[in-house]
Amino acid sequence: MNWCCGRQRRTRRGDTAGCEPNFDLAWEAKRTVFVTEVKSITDENEEEQLRLGLGQVLQYHHRLRGLGHERVVAVLVPERTPHDRSWTDLCHELGVVLLGRDKIERAPALPGDAG
Secondary structure (H helix, E strand, O other), X not given: OEEEEOOXXXXXXXXXXXXXXXXXXXXXXXXXEEEEEEEOOOOOOHHHHHHHHHHHHHHHHHHHHHOOOOOXXXXXXEOOOOOOOHHHHHHXXXXXXXXXXXXXHHHHHOOOOOO
């Protein structure tokens, strides 16, 4: 398994074409790239932070696919499970793994990890 922490790679003046996205954490296992955005959340900013994180991780997924990675799994990790349970349904519908930091023990069962 290969691990990688996010890094800022830019070509010129913010142009990101052809560069890996500035993700928080990524790893590769069994030819699947898992790309992660980690968000701190409070009761006051939960909605805003989850919207931001979801958009970021979807863009990372899109960019990594565009760079030729065939199997990419987007993972959104807020520091706790969101109070609004509709986030679980939305992420599932979009193919994003929502993994509250308080539920991190689920990590080995992520899609693509078996077999």
